[in-house]
Amino acid sequence: xxxxxxxxxxxxxxxxxxxxxxxxxxxxxxxxxxxxxxxxxxxxxxxxxxxxxxxxxxxxxxxxxxxxxxxxxxxxxxxxxxxxxxxxxxxxxxxxxxxxxxxxxxxxxxxxxxxxxxxxxxxxxxxxxxxxxxxxxxxxxxxxxxxxxxxxxxxxxxxxxxxxxxxxxxxxxxxxxxxxxxxxxxxxxxxxxxxxxxxxxxxxxxxxxxxxxxxxxxxxxxxxxxxxxxxxxxxxxxxxxxxxxxxxxxxxxxxxxxxxxxxxxxxxxxxxxxxxxxxxxxxxxx
Amino acid sequence: xxxxxxxxxxxxxxxxxxxxxxxxxxxxxxxxxxxxxxxxxxxxxxxxxxxxxxxxxxxxxxxxxxxxxxxxxxxxxxxxxxxxxxxxxxxxxxxxxxxxxxxxxxxxxxxxxxxxxxxxxxxxxxxxxxxxxxxxxxxxxxxxxxxxxxxxxxxxxxxxxxxxxxxxxxxxxxxxxxxxxxxxxxxxxxxxxxxxxxxxxxxxxxxxxxxxxxxxxxxxxxxxxxxxxxxxxxxxxxxxxxxxxxxxxxxxxxxxxxxxxxxxxxxxxxxxxxxxxxxxxx
Numbered sequence: 001x002x003x004x005x006x007x008x009x010x011x012x013x014x015x016x017x018x019x020x021x022x023x024x025x026x027x028x029x030x031x032x033x034x035x036x037x038x039x040x041x042x043x044x045x046x047x048x049x050x051x052x053x054x055x056x057x058x059x060x061x062x063x064x065x066x067x068x069x070x071x072x073x074x075x076x077x078x079x080x081x082x083x084x085x086x087x088x089x090x091x092x093x094x095x096x097x098x099x100x101x102x103x104x105x106x107x108x109x110x111x112x113x114x115x116x117x118x119x120x121x122x123x124x125x126x127x128x129x130x131x132x133x134x135x136x137x138x139x140x141x142x143x144x145x146x147x148x149x150x151x152x153x154x155x156x157x158x159x160x161x162x163x164x165x166x167x168x169x170x171x172x173x174x175x176x177x178x179x180x181x182x183x184x185x186x187x188x189x190x191x192x193x194x195x196x197x198x199x200x201x202x203x204x205x206x207x208x209x210x211x212x213x214x215x216x217x218x219x220x221x222x223x224x225x226x227x228x229x230x231x232x233x234x235x236x237x238x239x240x241x242x243x244x245x246x247x248x249x250x251x252x253x254x255x256x257x258x259x260x261x262x263x264x265x266x267x268x269x270x271x272x273x274x275x276x277x278x279x280x281x282x283x284x285x286x
Numbered sequence: 287x288x289x290x291x292x293x294x295x296x297x298x299x300x301x302x303x304x305x306x307x308x309x310x311x312x313x314x315x316x317x318x319x320x321x322x323x324x325x326x327x328x329x330x331x332x333x334x335x336x337x338x339x340x341x342x343x344x345x346x347x348x349x350x351x352x353x354x355x356x357x358x359x360x361x362x363x364x365x366x367x368x369x370x371x372x373x374x375x376x377x378x379x380x381x382x383x384x385x386x387x388x389x390x391x392x393x394x395x396x397x398x399x400x401x402x403x404x405x406x407x408x409x410x411x412x413x414x415x416x417x418x419x420x421x422x423x424x425x426x427x428x429x430x431x432x433x434x435x436x437x438x439x440x441x442x443x444x445x446x447x448x449x450x451x452x453x454x455x456x457x458x459x460x461x462x463x464x465x466x467x468x469x470x471x472x473x474x475x476x477x478x479x480x481x482x483x484x485x486x487x488x489x490x491x492x493x494x495x496x497x498x499x500x501x502x503x504x505x506x507x508x509x510x511x512x513x514x515x516x517x518x519x520x521x522x523x524x525x526x527x528x529x530x531x532x533x534x535x536x537x538x539x540x541x542x543x544x545x546x547x548x549x550x551x552x553x554x555x556x557x558x559x560x561x562x563x564x565x566x567x568x
Contacts, residue, residue: 175388175390184357185403185404186379196392202394281393281437
């Protein structure tokens, strides 16, 4: 209960700070030298919180296409959440497989780990068109590659990284004594993996999964923009931003949607953590 | 004639020895090809049902010797057999149960699930496992804690769970590497008394690594005194304090107990390390 109140308190504080600065700050923003360190306080740059809210529940489009903004944002959020979920699943699977491979073969660790780290230095914008082009060449039977799959692949590209690193640490976390105990039982590597290494890796894996979820959402939103996939939050942010000069409050609606998607994703991982609480007993003593 | 050789010879005859170590050297190769001789010319036989302690200062290779018997390491030369099999085969056949200085319980398993772990890994059916763990919990006096998690137990209780786990498959041989080393003195003495009772009930042979002289004397039929750099067996002392049933707490006050303790102490600190093997001790 206290946590919930504190959470709401934080939100209220944010709103108060926003409005206070908007009321008291200079309209041109705080400028040091040539550098703007705090934003302008015009309605264009910082709409009132209540304007954002009323716009959120207002209408968008015209004629037959008219629908409430919140509904449009909700539909886009669900779409984005679905694509990120696919990206997250693929990323987690790939990350886990890589970690298991690296745990099993020391040479694999030396060979693969640098590439895994290097992979994260490639900018998303650079790989998005590549993934799309490669994807469009995949076609067998009834299966055709669709753009949302490219987006999911890019999301997974961001998501697999924390999982592979966290899982590798987790898989290597059992004490020598446990490993030797399993050896004394004459149990092979696979069974040691499932009975000892995987359960022991849970405390390391959960933060990694949470990071992966956040990365998958960000990856999806950014990839939607750079691939040009319609229907999701990413495209919506761009579309609404183009109307920003006339309707500045509307720009914020899809941003709230993106936050909601992130929260849902993080909540899902928290739920996983609750389900796996048995394996987290070791976390208590530092 | 030392106690060692008189007791070793008949073991090869009618009964297969629980542990038979012959001509074992263990050399560790470190960085830059530097070698450390951890064990040299080790000869040791443990009869079935016999309690043998390995004692010596740090670095004398007593734990290494235990690890060789457990096939957690392989000797550089010489052979180790357990119940007539190679150490490796004996490990695969689950001829021994093992307990370390740390209890090493899996934190996500309850006490009873920890005890059942080896049974589960070897495909013993559920009801049978339950029955066995209940039996063992009674043996170590932890019946009320079956559903507790290891972090809810004291160090001594955790160690008792570890011993119960080592006994789960009724091994004929127990290997213990300073299992009471991390416990306080009072818990330690109580655990020793319990271990004597448990081994008497199960009839298992025990190889027990320790660096406590009273502990070694109290528990053992024979005490193997080792010396470091290189690790060798300096002497083997037969402790005659009666059968396990006769070893109760007041034995600790006994004259014979003290005599044996001082004999082990003399051997440990003992005479100049020349002519080690030929020491006359009685």
